[in-house]
Amino acid sequence: MSSGWSLWVMFLVVLNMSITLFLFLWGPRAKIPTLPDGTSGHVWAHGVLREGVRKLPRWWLLFSASMFAAAFVYLFLFPGFGNHKGALGWTSHGELAKAVAANQEKLDPLVARFRLYPVEQLAGDPQALQMGKVLFQDNCAACHQRSGKGNMVLGAPDLTDNDWLYGGSGKDIVTSIHDGRAGVMPPWASLGEDNVDNLVQYVLSLSGSPHDRAKAVAGKPLFATCAACHGTDGKGSHAIGAPNLTDHIWLHGGTVADIHKTVHDGRQGHMPAWSPRLTDDQIRIVAAYVYHLSHPADASSQ
Template sequence: MGNGWSWYVIALVALNIGGCAWLLWWTAKRRPGDPKPEDTSHVWDGNLTEYNKPLPKWWINLFWITIVFGIGYLIWYPGLGNLHGYAGWTSQGEHAKQKAAYDARLDETFAPYRNRPIDALAADPAALKLGRSIFGNTCATCHGSSAQGATGYPNLTDDIWHWGGSPDRILETVLDGREGVMPAWGPTLTGMAGENAVDYVAAYVRTLSQPDALRNDYMAAQGKALYDGTCVACHGPAGKGDPAMGAPDLTDGYWLYGDSNDAIRQTIAKGRHGSMPAHRALLGETRARLAAAYVWSLSHKPAAPNKGD
């Protein structure tokens, strides 16, 4: 707050307190010519009389005590512009104090799970319960409460992992986030093979999960040459992708941005930019580890016991 505004607040507070004190003093006085307390001449229905009796002294004194208390409060706590209160109290300091207390309680709660392996946490029901709660508070906004994702947000309950599905890779994703970038190939492909080039590549990409379809598909056959010249660097010759850079496997039939012709064409022509935020600063390593364990457990269900066991 600037000094001008600070002095404005101080003056406004002083004016209000002084005004209240003056009003209390002025209205409590009896003046010459005032009617007697028992005689105001305000009578209704012959026997209902309005008296002019002053407030009791104890009531008046309570008003004065309130004013004195208010002045003391403003001196003790910071309530006069930029002036610091005598107690040194600040809302920022109070927040920091309470946060430190809550952080200590959280550390105590999560201490048993610190640095434990992801797969071990996934086998611990108490750890999974905490991980599910953390997931619901921080991850469900994008991936859904059931973790099945949506268009542009991966399904975490299947066995398809663009950045790798090992416990360590999942923890790395939660802690440090991911940036998945698919370049816009429309101008390049159009320059190579004309206005139908994107359609050719889209047709070929579809056949990667159905190799036999390539034999009788003219557009896909044209698209293979274009794919080999532009896409293999990330997705590989067979379309299996590369988890090291987040390039998806094009042979599994899973389409993060939709499997319609328009969606695939847009991905090829205009590219995509998927961002998974880093949660290290927000959650800390232990809570991120619990969330990763819960996510890993969704696609690694424990084997059902044999009936004979």
């Protein structure tokens, strides 16, 4: 805090406490005009209720005086009066550092044990899952939701099924979290509107979804432009994050309009790298939790 701000804070503290102390000392001595019956003359309910005037009770005066004393002691012991650091040398940063150190002291043995197991086995450890859930909700839920169900608007995949863009092994999930992923679906508007419509119907046919058979037949040869990424069978590729088109799981929605937009305009997907924010141990714990989301039965049997 600069000297100017320090003086301003000190001025405000002195001003507020001075006014409050003045009112506290003046209040018991203030002379309030009263009627012979000891009331102020203010009435309510057509005279049924009258405002009485009484001295402040002694307990209230003593209690208020003790609060003033406590305030002066606090300003002496702790920061708050401008740049005064307080006689105890207490700081919020120091308090946080002590809390973090104490928490880390408890976590270190636990994390050391977690390092002994692969991610798949760690997914069956209740303590790892408890920690992973907290880390997931703090870092991943904004896109994938707290439930892990994903978000089609953002193109964040559902993590609770067993359909993986880049592979679902523990190692694959750790890589996705540690390094991030970047997926690009190029636009195919250059094929022409009719061809895009036909291609959409063929893509729908791959998963057995309702489709226009004639357009799907016309669109099949056009799929050769997509096979480089999605494969000739449409089952996708984990190597480049091309989704499987033969199931009923859709990253950006599976309606005719959704698929048309994907084919016509293309899509951009970005999973940020979490290595700058999370430690390697934390990433493995999150990966174990994510693995558990899609393998609850497998994880519980380990």
